[in-house]
Amino acid sequence: xxxxxxxxxxxxxxxxxxxxxxNVQRAVDGIAEYVLSANSKQPTILIGxxxxxxxxxxxxxxxxxxxxxxxxxxxxxxxxxxxxxxFAILQSKADGGIxxxxxxxxxxxxxxxxxTANGAPALPEVTSKIEANIARANEASISPPSAGHPAAVERxxxxxxxxxxxxxxxDLNAIRMTRxxxxxxxxxxxxxxxxxxxxxxxxxxxxxxxGTRDVLFGGHPPEPAEEHLAPLKKVMRESGAxxxxxxxxxxxxYGILDYGGVFISPNHFLAxxxxxxxxxxxxxxxxxxxxxxxxxVATTHLVDAVARHHNLPVHETPVGFKYIGELIEQDxxxxxxxxxxxxxxxxxxxxxxxxxxxLLTAEMVATRRQTLAEQLDALFLKVGRYCPGRxxxxxxxxxKNSFKERSVRDYSSFEGRRVREQNRTDGLKLLxxxxxxxxxxxxxxxxxxxxxxxxxxxxxxEELATAARxxxxx
Ligand code: G16
Numbered sequence: 001x002x003x004x005x006x007x008x009x010x011x012x013x014x015x016x017x018x019x020x021x022x023n024v025q026r027a028v029d030g031i032a033e034y035v036l037s038a039n040s041k042q043p044t045i046l047i048g049x050x051x052x053x054x055x056x057x058x059x060x061x062x063x064x065x066x067x068x069x070x071x072x073x074x075x076x077x078x079x080x081x082x083x084x085x086x087f088a089i090l091q092s093k094a095d096g097g098i099x100x101x102x103x104x105x106x107x108x109x110x111x112x113x114x115x116t117a118n119g120a121p122a123l124p125e126v127t128s129k130i131e132a133n134i135a136r137a138n139e140a141s142i143s144p145p146s147a148g149h150p151a152a153v154e155r156x157x158x159x160x161x162x163x164x165x166x167x168x169x170x171d172l173n174a175i176r177m178t179r180x181x182x183x184x185x186x187x188x189x190x191x192x193x194x195x196x197x198x199x200x201x202x203x204x205x206x207x208x209x210x211g212t213r214d215v216l217f218g219g220h221p222p223e224p225a226e227e228h229l230a231p232l233k234k235v236m237r238e239s240g241a242x243x244x245x246x247x248x249x250x251x252x253x254y255g256i257l258d259y260g261g262v263f264i265s266p267n268h269f270l271a272x273x274x275x276x277x278x279x280x281x282x283x284x285x286x287x288x289x290x291x292x293x294x295x296x297v298a299t300t301h302l303v304d305a306v307a308r309h310h311n312l313p314v315h316e317t318p319v320g321f322k323y324i325g326e327l328i329e330q331d332x333x334x335x336x337x338x339x340x341x342x343x344x345x346x347x348x349x350x351x352x353x354x355x356x357x358x359l360l361t362a363e364m365v366a367t368r369r370q371t372l373a374e375q376l377d378a379l380f381l382k383v384g385r386y387c388p389g390r391x392x393x394x395x396x397x398x399x400k401n402s403f404k405e406r407s408v409r410d411y412s413s414f415e416g417r418r419v420r421e422q423n424r425t426d427g428l429k430l431l432x433x434x435x436x437x438x439x440x441x442x443x444x445x446x447x448x449x450x451x452x453x454x455x456x457x458x459x460x461x462e463e464l465a466t467a468a469r470x471x472x473x474x
Contacts, residue, residue, distance in 0.1 A: 008444030081251030083353035104223035120325030191251030224255025233261035325350030
């Protein structure tokens with residue numbers, strides 16, 4: 001039997017190869033054992049699913065299995081974004097939640113994201129217990145659930161309360177008053193019927209594309225990266241829209257197109273939003289509260305420059321929103337985010353929320369009455385220019401070995417640059433005297449080696465990226 005391993009965010013595998021009903025059942029049994037051992041009374045688990053092939057059926061089978069274990073199962077009545085499920089876990093005081101999704105990965109994948117009772121993605125100490133439960137069950141050959149009294153399965157709407165909560169966190173009135181013209185692209189994913197619905201209900205002018213279920217996602221991964229947003233760009237130009245707002249397969253990531261279809265990278269967006277929230281949300285910085293900002297080790301240091309400007313501390317985490325979720329839960333953050341388009345704010349779910357990010361974008365444009373590009377230029381003038389970039393290198397045996405061997409060495413210089421600091425929080429990060437840096441790490445969600453670079457100009461970034469690629473392929 002193939003081992004079931006939880007990576008950066010849950011377990012992901014190819015449908016019909018490893019992601020089968022029997023393997024899902026093994027994973028669910030492992031989660032059920034964990035939930036039962038962590039709770040004395042009858043626990044409750046929420047179960048959701050995205051728009052992928054069979055996600056709804058994996059979820060329904062899981063609800064039955066949980067009930068057979070004696071765990072009350074609340075099953076979503078429709079596809080549900082991961083942040084909406086996180087909100088429902090907190091609101092209903094459930095003991096955790098499972099979302100069937102492979103997030104932004106290509107259509108042939110599916111996955112399980114498991115969140116604990118705090119609504120945050122399960123931390124490694126939890127997933128390692130689940131993995132151990134699964135491995136033990138393998139050795140003993142699968143035993144059927146032993147609960148004497150199966151619990152109930154109930155169909156539930158997780159959308160209404162989540163959307164109502166967003167209306168309290170975002171100034172929808174400001175968006176409506178500025179008569180913005182928005183285009184929303186849920187990329188055929190679970191965001192459909194959430195972001196667009198909330199905007200329409202709030203009287204905001206919005207057009208939706210890709211708002212239906214297509215288990216092949218139109219032939220592209222449901223990832224709101226610039227290369228997948230050409231149709232959104234086209235519709236924006238045709239309709240004269242001022243913003244394009246996209247979300248990924250489970251709507252925990254966002255993709256933003258500014259006026260004219262200009263892509264704003266999540267790195268730059270995070271820094272802009274930090275600056276905006278630090279100025280506009282005094283209630284987020286009430287008396288005596290000493291919170292700051294968290295970014296992953298792979299995220300732009302423009303965030304640090306903005307944080308310095310507002311006198312806020314910065315927390316650096318490994319890649320994986322679970323680490324930022326933990327800090328939100330401890331109430332240490334105004335904003336937390338990652339370069340891979342993850343974002344949440346104080347008093348919101350300890351999980352990334354692409355829908356919230358899209359709404360705050362429209363609010364920021366409405367309040368400042370400037371395009372995002374204009375706001376970014378102003379920010380660069382205030383704290384300096386930062387040019388981040390990321391490349392994925394397919395994970396061949398040669399690249400894997402090259403990465404393994406090179407990531408443990410000590411470096412005092414790198415391709416003619418003096419190394420100021422070596423950082424091994426996650427992969428190998430080398431920081432140079434002029435503030436530029438590179439980071440190599442193996443992805444925990446897809447078979448690629450990620451190469452991240454940041455420099456203070458586009459030209460310097462290009463040179464650094466070439467040097468970094470040469471280093472990996474040498
Ligand atoms: C997941 C995690 C993110 C992480 C991203 C990329 O996103 O939740 O925290 O940044 O994967 O991780 P890696 O570089 O290891 O592939 P998602 O949207 O797929 O759940």
